[in-house]
Amino acid sequence: MLEQAPFHAALADGPEGARAFWLRAGDGLRLRVAHYPGPEAAEGTVLLFPGRTEYVEKYGRTAREFAVRGFHVLTIDWRGQGLADRMLDDVQTGHVHLFADYQTDVAALLDAVDMLGLPRPLHLLAHSMGGAIGLRALTRGLPVASAGFTAPMWGIRMFGPMRPAAWALSWSGARMGMGHVYAPSTGPDSYLSRTPFEGNVLTTDHEGWEYMRRQVTEVPELALGGPSLRWLHEALAECRSLSRLPAPGVPCLTYVGSNERVVDAARIHARMRAWPGGKLEVVQAGEHEVLMEAAATRERIVAQLAAHYRQAAEAAGAQASA
Template sequence: METAPFFAEIADAPEGGRAHWLVAEDGVRIRIGHWVPADAAGTVLLFPGRTEYIEKYGRAARDFATRGFAMAAVDWRGQGLADRLAGDVLSGHVDFFGDYQRDVRAVMAAAEALDLPRPWYVLGHSMGGCIALRAVQDGLPVAGAIFSAPMWGIRMAQALRPLAWSLGWGSRRLRLDHVYAPGTQPEPYVLSEPFESNKLTRDRDMYQYMIDQTRAQPELGLGGPSLRWLHEALIECRALMRMAPPKLPGLTLLGTAEDIVDPTDIHRMMARWAKASDRGHLALLDGARHEVMMDDAETRRTVFDMIARFMQAPEAFDLDRPAA
């Protein structure tokens, strides 16, 4: 694999991180980054959310390394340093949501080639949670699935849903796929939204971490989604919610102040998962916002301790029985 750039100076990650270029089966170039501490007990395959990039999870890699786990993360097509898919590089765009599964297959081939420590666990955040759930349903070879505020539904006013659907269909007919979705703009969220009103984190330092990264490496930044992305996302979320829960252990972490993805769909899915196999667990984090892995220090400690405990024994995990 060809070495790819990695901005260690902004990642605040453990030593030894490396990045590589991958080429998906349709020729789109994406990027993977990984950290492997000595004697790692397994690997977290981190599927980031929309707008995100490898370096944003440098501190998460550090948290996993201190708990004995390797971590790999990916720049999905259309974001980070991966190939951008629209003429406007700040537009979050994808032709079909299923195309992300091409990226997943490239990541899994790379995990094999890099001989990342097993067992493997997928951790999907936001849009990455949507991609991860589809991959798990398709037989992703992991020992367990972890989700952070997964995008199984998109938070919007009920009155706007018919409009979102109609704009999606209309954009295809009128060839306006790349137009920004209503209410979004061609500017990274963290550069336009003050900390006081942001929906991502309660932690000022973590918000500044995101701001500093985007300012230091503007090519990592991404603006709002295109109409095509929004329509594809709505279709995929609806399809996933109609499926039976996966047949493997799952843990979902959700802040009670979530305001980006739809918590109702998360509660519905996890209730069905728990009922179907008693191996679906939903952990609610009081007051946390969308980025539960980047919220305040106490929340982050709780999140990473819980994930590590799940990975140590996914089949026997009990949400109500913390480690001794």
């Protein structure tokens, strides 16, 4: 059952009529989903999988661009972030017990599609951590006609000896009952609240930066700090596991900034080279948040994704009627 949930429409700056709802995951945790409506004669619904630290309001402007192009958007606060149930007493810690638990949240999001009576076909758009969740969901038969990714977390960017050290520290921390402790060099403050715009790793667009920063400073409950050692171990293990799987048989369009400094861009390039019919677009001078770059960049990417979704739906329809 869906119950009305708080939603900060002014900060989201999305299409008119957007609403948020509480729902329960299969294991009882309370999640928050948001429906950004499209036109009455919509062409389908985009399932938007956010990244780590994110929340439904962040994608209001992206949803507005999709609404103009004929699509509804349904997005979620994953467990442990946004206004969903947090996992630890220190609510600023980004934590998950098992990475597979996010698939329970995906199942709840799909239930919400039916509860809200949203139009099909469904399409995926997944960012950063949501890219790992989305790829796993695709391998498990996520019922979408096509997929899009922005800076998907198919690997975490680390330098040389940092990777084995991260594996060792996160594994031993979890084994010794310290999985709740913040990963090294992180803490309770959110990146947006403690970092100046100059030199940030998210966007080159000052207005896009301020859009994100306003959301977490005006509604601190949305903010999240660094990941726990447990989250780090689970994320590393999930990326390794996904790297061993073949590409799903779903049309795919992926974007990565040429200056990506958060996730492993080499893993993205490698995955997309092996994705039959997949296409990779490099956003020149783009950082991690390509949908938070200048408005013209966001509009171009959404227009291309909408065309990609439309083409995939038409191809699936033609195949079904053949």
